[in-house]
Amino acid sequence: MGIFDWLTPKNNVPGHSKETIVGAIVNLLTPYQLVDKHKLTGLRLAVTCTTSTEKESCRAALDTDEFRLLLHRKLLDYGITLPDTYLFNWEITATPPDWPDALVRGPYTLLLLKQGQPTAFESIAVALRLEALNGQLHKPYYTLEPTDSQVYTIGRGLRPRLESGQYRLNAIAFVDAAEADFNSGEGESNKMISRNHARIVVKPTGLWLCAEEGGIPPKNKLKVHTAQGALIRLYDLRVSHLLAPGDQIELGDGLMLLISAEPTSTPTT
Numbered sequence: 001m002g003i004f005d006w007l008t009p010k011n012n013v014p015g016h017s018k019e020t021i022v023g024a025i026v027n028l029l030t031p032y033q034l035v036d037k038h039k040l041t042g043l044r045l046a047v048t049c050t051t052s053t054e055k056e057s058c059r060a061a062l063d064t065d066e067f068r069l070l071l072h073r074k075l076l077d078y079g080i081t082l083p084d085t086y087l088f089n090w091e092i093t094a095t096p097p098d099w100p101d102a103l104v105r106g107p108y109t110l111l112l113l114k115q116g117q118p119t120a121f122e123s124i125a126v127a128l129r130l131e132a133l134n135g136q137l138h139k140p141y142y143t144l145e146p147t148d149s150q151v152y153t154i155g156r157g158l159r160p161r162l163e164s165g166q167y168r169l170n171a172i173a174f175v176d177a178a179e180a181d182f183n184s185g186e187g188e189s190n191k192m193i194s195r196n197h198a199r200i201v202v203k204p205t206g207l208w209l210c211a212e213e214g215g216i217p218p219k220n221k222l223k224v225h226t227a228q229g230a231l232i233r234l235y236d237l238r239v240s241h242l243l244a245p246g247d248q249i250e251l252g253d254g255l256m257l258l259i260s261a262e263p264t265s266t267p268t269t
Contacts (some may be wrong), residue, residue: 016047016049016054016057016058016061016107017057017061018061018062018064018066018067018070019070021045021047021058021061021062021067021108022067022070022071022074023074024105024106024108024110025043025045025071025075025108025110026074026075026078026080027105028103028105028108028110029075029078029080029103029110029112030078030080042082042087042088042089042112042113043082043087043088043089043110043111043112043113044087044088044089044090044099044110044111044113045062045088045089045090045091045108045109045110045111046090046091046092046093046096046097046099046108046109046110046111047062047090047091047092047093047107047108047109048092048093048094048095048096048107048108048109049092049093049094049107050094052230052231052232055092055230055232056232056233056239058092059092059239059240059241059242060236060238060239060240062090063208063210063238063239063240064238068088071088087113092242093109096109097109099111126146126206126261126262127143127144127145127146127262128143128144128207128243128245128259128260128261128262129141129142129143129144129259129260129261129262129263130142130143130144130172130249130257130258130259131257131258131260132174132255132256132257132258133248133256133257133258134189134254134255134256135174135186135187135189135190135193135255135256136174136175136181136182136183136186136187136190137172137173137174137175138158138173138174138175138181142171142172143262144200144202144207144262145262146202146207150201150202151171151199151200151201151202152171152172152199152200152202153168153169153170153171153172153196153198153199153212154170154171154172154173154197154198154199154200154251155168155170155172155173155174155193155194155195155196155197155198155212155214156170156173156174156175156176156190156191156193156194156195156197157170157173157174157175157176157178157179157195158170158173158176158179160176160195160196161195162195162196162214168195168196170195172200174187174190174193174255175187175190176190176195177190177191189252189254189255190255192220192251192252192253192254192255193214193215193220193251193252193255194212194213194214194215194219194220194252195214196212196213196214196215197211197212197214197215197220197222197251197252198210198211198212198215198222198234198249198251199212200243201240206242206243206244207242207243208240208241208242208243209222209224209234209240209241209243209249210234210237210239210240211234211235211236211237211239212237213237215234215251216234216235216236216237217235220251220252221233221235221250221251221252221253222234222235222249222250222251223249223250224241224243224247224248224249224250225247225248225250226244226246226247227244227245227246227247243259244259245259245260245261246259246260247259
């Protein structure tokens with residue numbers, strides 16, 4: 001057993017934790033302790049996942065500030081230094097990517113960015129359209145443009161007041177019963193969702209759905225029925241889901257939103 005083998009995830013263990021992913025990266029970078037470390041400017045990681053459980057645990061591990069801090073600390077522990085402003089991008093794939101000169105260990109594929117290479121990742125986020133399958137939104141549909149906003153908040157009411165006393169502005173708003181446009185028939189199911197239920201965050205890899213305080217148990221629920229038939233439960237503030245055309249977002253007990261491709265969308269760079 002090698003000095004770093006205890007950090008490496010075993011193939012028969014489902015799911016991914018912060019510790020196992022960091023361990024794999026450290027393992028892959030160990031040969032660079034004394035060679036070229038001053039030339040590294042960033043890392044690009046792909047994690048190959050074959051089940052919804054793996055994907056969910058991987059997103060929960062990677063989509064946090066804690067992961068980057070743990071990675072930075074472990075790299076320093078083993079003498080691997082990266083610039084304070086180093087780039088780190090990650091993605092989840094069904095099959096290992098074919099990246100030239102990439103390092104591979106189990107389900108992890110790591111690409112090293114060095115001086116002289118492009119220092120910015122090309123954004124693959126594209127515009128999506130969101131519309132209600134039931135319930136009453138303030139608009140017939142919403143266009144989610146990666147260049148328009150970094151965060152799209154979702155909840156009941158355009159400007160609801162939360163229990164804390166703070167007012168919230170919902171970019172994607174279901175009509176509240178107290179608002180003038182409320183339709184008692186169409187909007188009856190709106191009562192199922194919270195004022196601060198969820199948000200969609202724009203990242204270079206796409207548009208990610210996350211739960212907020214009002215959208216997690218025991219207060220409420222947030223799920224995604226993917227186009228492939230998988231059910232993703234966003235039960236924690238740290239869990240997120242990369243949205244794709246065909247996904248259906250379930251808020252509360254049965255209020256559904258549909259994600260589709262925006263007809264005029266083009267990749268941003």
